[in-house]
Amino acid sequence: xxxxxxxxxxxxxxxxxxxxxxxxxxxxxxxxxxxxxxxxxxxxxxxxxxxxxxxxxxxxxxxxxxxxxxxxxxxxxxxxxxxxxxxxxxxxxxxxxxxxxxxxxxxxxxxxxxxxxxxxxxxxxxxxxxxxxxxxxxxxxxxxxxxxxxxxxxxxxxxxxxxxxxxxxxxxxxxxxxxxxxxxxxxxxxxxxxxxxxxxxxxxxxxxxxxxxxxxxxxxx
Numbered sequence: 001x002x003x004x005x006x007x008x009x010x011x012x013x014x015x016x017x018x019x020x021x022x023x024x025x026x027x028x029x030x031x032x033x034x035x036x037x038x039x040x041x042x043x044x045x046x047x048x049x050x051x052x053x054x055x056x057x058x059x060x061x062x063x064x065x066x067x068x069x070x071x072x073x074x075x076x077x078x079x080x081x082x083x084x085x086x087x088x089x090x091x092x093x094x095x096x097x098x099x100x101x102x103x104x105x106x107x108x109x110x111x112x113x114x115x116x117x118x119x120x121x122x123x124x125x126x127x128x129x130x131x132x133x134x135x136x137x138x139x140x141x142x143x144x145x146x147x148x149x150x151x152x153x154x155x156x157x158x159x160x161x162x163x164x165x166x167x168x169x170x171x172x173x174x175x176x177x178x179x180x181x182x183x184x185x186x187x188x189x190x191x192x193x194x195x196x197x198x199x200x201x202x203x204x205x206x207x208x209x210x211x212x213x214x215x216x217x218x219x220x221x
Contacts, residue, residue: 002129003076005029005069007059007118008086013137013186015041016195017083020203022050026081029072030054031065051076059086059114060106069121078129079122081206084115085137092151099150107155115159119166123175132175133206136163140183140219167212176209182216192217 004021006014009030018028018041028050030038038054045052053075057068073079092107119134126132141149142156160179167177180202184193191197198216205214 001025001027002078002080003027003029003072004081004083005031005072005079005118005122006083006085007031007057007065007114008084009038009041009054010087011041013085013195013198015044016199017202018045018050018052019048020196020199021081021206022048022052024203027076028052029069029076029079031057031068031072032086033058059118060109062113062117065114065117066121069118073122073125078125080126080129080131081133081135082118082122083135083137083202084118085135086110086114088152088155092155093149094151096147096150104151104154107151108158111152111155111159112162116162123170126175127173130174133209134163134166134175134177135202135205136160136177136179137202138179138181140181142179143181143213144219164212176206177212178205178210179213180205180216181213181219183219184217 004026006017009032022028028045030041032038033056035056042052042054055068055072057064059065094103138156141153142160145153163177163179186193186198187195201216
């Protein structure tokens, strides 16, 4: 069986996606910065009967991210699905008039360099097995810039451009690239905003391989 690698795995959406894909027979590679938390999540998944393991990496450190994905492939098997969904840091959320050029370095490393490094690590393996899915998960500022979240607005725009170009470039190779825009807070009390509901939508994107961009809910007017 092949593997789903979740970059930015946590107890919310990451765990829900791991459960959804695990139910379909996927092995699960969890990737984030804290190994202890990853070990706890992996143990929880293994208790449900899934094969799962955590691999610590910082998405702003290309070497560590590439090494984590390589280790995941070696220990769990070929990565068929990559989900890139790390949670941006609070310091990326400054207003436009407070934001300096230096303030944009972190967000761009996080969203653009990190996603490119992850894709370039897993894409050769997807080509080798003849199929793959790459899922980008972003907030609404990826398509509608927010003056109070300048870092993510600028960086998500770059990530979105890269993802769409990638979608067009690899479509004929049986590799589907999709972006899910989530304009609301996950697990905010509404059933259709739950981690499980969003995970189901990501599963549908993987299986139906439709358009590049999907909205979990229409953007508010």
